[in-house]
Amino acid sequence: MFSKPVPADSLYLAWAAAVFPLAAFGIIMIFLRRLPKAAAGVSLSAIAVSLVCAVCLLARHWHLEMPLESTVQWMASSDFEIPVGVLIDGLSLLMLVIVSGIAFLVQLYSIGYMAGDPGYARYFGFMSLFAWAMTSLVLAPNILQLFIFWELVGLSSYLLIGFWYEKLSASQAGKKAFVMTRAGDTLFFCGWLILLVWGGTVSILDLNHSAHSLSQAMVTASALLVFGGIAGKSAQFPLMTWLPDAMEGPAPVSALLHSATMVAAGVFLLGRLFPFFSQSDAAMTVCLFIGFVSMLLSATMAMVSRDIKQVWAYSTVSQLGFMIMALGAGGYAAGIFHLTTHAGFKALLFLCAGMLIHACETNDMFEIGQAGGRRMKLTVLCMTIGALALSGIWPFSGFFSKEEIMAALAAANSPVWYIGGLAGVFLTAYYSFRLIFVILLPGSTKAHGPGSQSGPEHARAVMHAVLVILAVITLVMGFFAESLQNLLTGQGVNAPGVHGPFPAKVVSPVLAIAGIVVAWLEFGRKDSARIGFAGRISPVARLFGQRWYLDHAYGWLVGRILDRGIAEGCQQNENRVIEKILHTVAGSVTACGRAAAGWHRAMIQSKLMVVFAVVFGLTLILLAA
Amino acid sequence: MTIYAVFFYIIAALIIAATGLAITRKHMVHAVLCLVVSFFGTALLFYLLGAPLPAIFQVIIYAGAIMVLFLFIVMMIRIDPEKTHRFPLGHYLAAGGICGAYFVAAVLLTLLSGPRARQPMPAATASPFDFGYYLFDRHWLSIEMISLLLLVALIGTLHLGLGRVGRKQKKGGGQ
Amino acid sequence: MIVPYTHVMLLGGVLFLLGMICTLTRRNLIMIILGLEIMLNAAAITFVGAGLHLQQIEGQAIALFILAVAAAEVSVGLALVVCIYRQTGTVDPQCIEGNKCQLKPDQTG
Known part of the structure; x- marks a missing residue:
């Protein structure tokens, strides 16, 4: 066996972490629709219980040597049974703490941010639904259970993106996100069906430990299909364009779902099945490639966008691409560690962006800068901390995780990945500080300060407290790198500690600083043109601004091939063939019926x-019988 | 071939011929008369097959009562036989098909029957006494049911015959 | 020794067939009932023959029952025919159905 049963008290803790938000969701949706304060209280206390449970679990199993798994049978078909239960290992513990922690902080922040919204109770209900789905996803011991919660997470994402459903763009964005992730999930579904039918098991531990006994082709095929689901959920190329649109939702939702946790579920799944994936070189190469492409593409998109939330959204795609590249290069601990740090600083960035947007009532960073966004000193300070972490500057958490990733990439088989990674580091620093400088050092400011301060004083205090907590986490997280890696690799995941050559350790911070300097030269200087180097060449700017025409490509694909080709062909088939056949069949049946009825209608x-x-x-x- | 067999074949030919004539006559009176001959032949056949009591009943009930009833009705209902319509050809073809299938099946069954059925049957007679004793010994309940059935038929016939007249009378009385 | 049982059966079959032809092809209710009588008669013959073949009186008893049932059926059937004739003025089975009687114009004309 690869696992030990979970001790009873840990089991209760794990269940409690998952079930409390569900209970909160039910209570809010049924009883508290008209009582927003009570709804917020219930939701917050449920997620607080989850957080406490998660921290207790982490503390208890800090020195975990072997995964713990407890299942009960859910249903049995002829020769395989489908269990449900919990799987506790370093990865799930870490994710559980991240999810419940960020969810708690974001909900706390939402109390102020969403104040006065007519859908206040509904918002907290959906947040609880998401918390339940995500914690259960993290704890799932087999792919079927994971898939169920994977879909539930997608559902809550859809509901929260379209939270302001009166706005057409919001509901469209929700639909787009739902459909695009669904395209990936279909592949994922096929992937685990292959595993179930030919591999005979969907248990994650079994898959990870017995992957080498399965045939290579099958492992590759199912791994690639599952990777389709990962690409959809984590907004990787070519299913990446839903994430920027998903920013139509409230800023805390973007912080929680679309940067810190939900989109990280794809990376989490990749990490979950990491030993399985690493059995197939082809699948790993595809991971590397897809991560590489999405990382660079979205970084370039972020360079020209003016919408502050979209910049962070592109940056999320880019960082997820980094994680997937790291995992694809074999850096299991590096990828997951980056996930952890990224969850912290990206949530911080989004929450800061939410503060600025709330205060200035615009999404455009230039307008925010001119409206005097820099006067919100604490917010801008926190945002700068987040941007420093994102760029990978010592001593912020991003530095440590990015170092790990660069080391893993340097150890990969081809230098292309490493060079691409370095370019990514440079671009990341550039676009983050472009945003920071635009807000911090606007060319000219209007006389009056930022508009109406949001909400009552104590709500703002809570929001600021959340920002400070996240900033502190971002500051100190990097120094726990060692112990987190021990937690992650302590259970036989064969990821040798990768240590890049010395130049690698220097090159990427230098490039990041170079990126910041370039950004300062173009946006920060007193008499700068405030146009990025990409913006000077208009075709390139247009290419980046239009998201490399990916949406156009999809539109063309859907319009030409799906609508005109397949759908029309199907319609022709429907009209000309199927209906004709049906008419013939129905006609002949009617005629037969008429004839048969004729015998009965006729004379005696x-x-x-x-x-x-x-x-x-x-x-x-009778005679024959 | 015994004398019984000769009688059997003669009677069988008579029955078939008479029945064939009966079903093809245009005038129903002729048809009923032919059928009377056929029933007489059947009675003879019963006697030959060792059933004197059913033979007598056949003469009394079938040839006597039932056929006379037919004659009455035929005379009551006056129909010009020349004016009757014929079925379309398809109907005849379908009927011929079904009858042909039955005939083929009957012949096939006869040909395929076991050796015991091919043996000439021994002659035997059930005397009216034995027959009556057997009937009331074994089938007394069935006899009672038959009598009940006949009673019901009698009442039903009366009802059918009288109902119309009664209503007419009422109508007449109303006028 | 009389004939084999198969011959009796064949006779019964042919008679039955004749009755069937009568019921199927004559457009006359009385002839249909006549055909029924022929068929019942054929059945009775077969039963009596079977009784002799198996050396049992049972066959004759059933022939007697057939006779009784035939009598009851004929009386009720003929009463119905009379009723119908009184109501519609015809014994053509197709005209009884009511809507597609082709006979009436001929009868009136």
């Missing part, structure tokens, strides 16, 4: 004839 003797014929037939049957 025709009926009599039928009776004779039937009796004759019955006699024959």
